[in-house]
Amino acid sequence: MINELRQQARQLDNLDPLSGFRERFYMPEKTIYVDGNSLGLLSKDAEQSLLRVLDEWKTMGIKGWLEAERPWFYFAEQIGDMATPLVGAAPGELIFSGTTTVNIHSLISTFYQPTRSRDKILADELNFPSDIYALQGQLKQKDKNPADKLILAASKDGRTLDEELIVSLMTDDVSLVYLPSVIYGSGQLLDMEFLTREAHKRGIPIGFDCSHSAGAVPHDFHRWGVDFATFCSYKYLNGGPGCTAFLYIHRNHFNKEPLMAGWFGYVKEKQFDMSLAFEPARHAGGWQISSPGILGASTMEGSLKIINEAGIEAIRTKSLKLTAFFVELVQTVLHETGHGFSISTPKEDHRRGGHIALTHPEALRINEALKAKGFVPDFRAPDTIRIAPVALYNTYEEVWQVANALLEIMIQKEYLKFEKQRKAIS
């Protein structure tokens, strides 16, 4: 059975319209890398952008702000424009700025304006911890006790969320809804269009953290009417560790006030007037705070070039086929043979992001055994191994290899050789 599926994998690779993109990436040697949902890989295009910017600094010094090939002064706006097809942003709605958690603080400080009757924030208990810390901090900034005012939609199975249940919590006292697009654990994709419509029916603004969907899943923020969003660029966007993030503001809110104000949010033509009266740019750029870290940000230019060339729809199509293939392998080869794996990611295409969450009581040690065989997956406590086959650089055959290695690990009981301890970054 497993060998027949290898043939199928090779056929899928032969027919893959995106197969040519793999050679534009640096694939770590002797490694099968399926961790692009934690840290995407470096492309040659991104490297070129970085080297060019480094050279501009070397040869131009301060003149690079206006005279570089892509002037640093406009870098954040221009890269924001380049990324609009990924999220369906209208002009001016997307800026390449800040970092995910800082952007959450900045956005919530603008959008959380409690009144006497509406002062709660609705989020969920499966969100990334940093997002929740930011919400708690923002509540405290406005003298609200998070224990009373932060409502976390509960998960029935500890892995997925029920959108209907979230909607039932959008009550009259909720001031703001803030949710993930894809849950980082299980890989469930929430129905952002539905949630936005339901929030707006009740007069509640809604924002999303799309760190786990940007670059893997298409979005239509403007048309859906999403009020605000942010997402990091080092997962499926391959910007590099800690790369600058994106911040989205719907055009309807361009006149709102950026409260974590800084001079890079100033109207560009007047920024260097150095006036002490803050006049924010009336677009997403108004939410910039500091001088952009151009070196760290530079990679995004090359990376977006590749993504736009491939097209987000084609990326999504292949990503769904890769993950569906992995699910099929697990179901036929690993589950029915009684090795105790199950999958917590929803099986329906429209409810699945870019990775598959495999659960097993021995997940920690199985993950170690996979690493010892040259794979790079990741482990999330207590029982999940995440496998992210990335459309731009992974192959169907690699997906097969992951399943085949899992089968070997179980048959040979290789995982028993490893300790039940966790390292700092897994």
Ligand SMILES: *Cc1c(COP(=O)(O)O)cnc(C)c1O
């Ligand atoms: C990756 C990720 C983050 C990371 O936040 P940083 O501020 O970039 O460290 C935050 N939230 C979610 C949902 C993520 O997936």
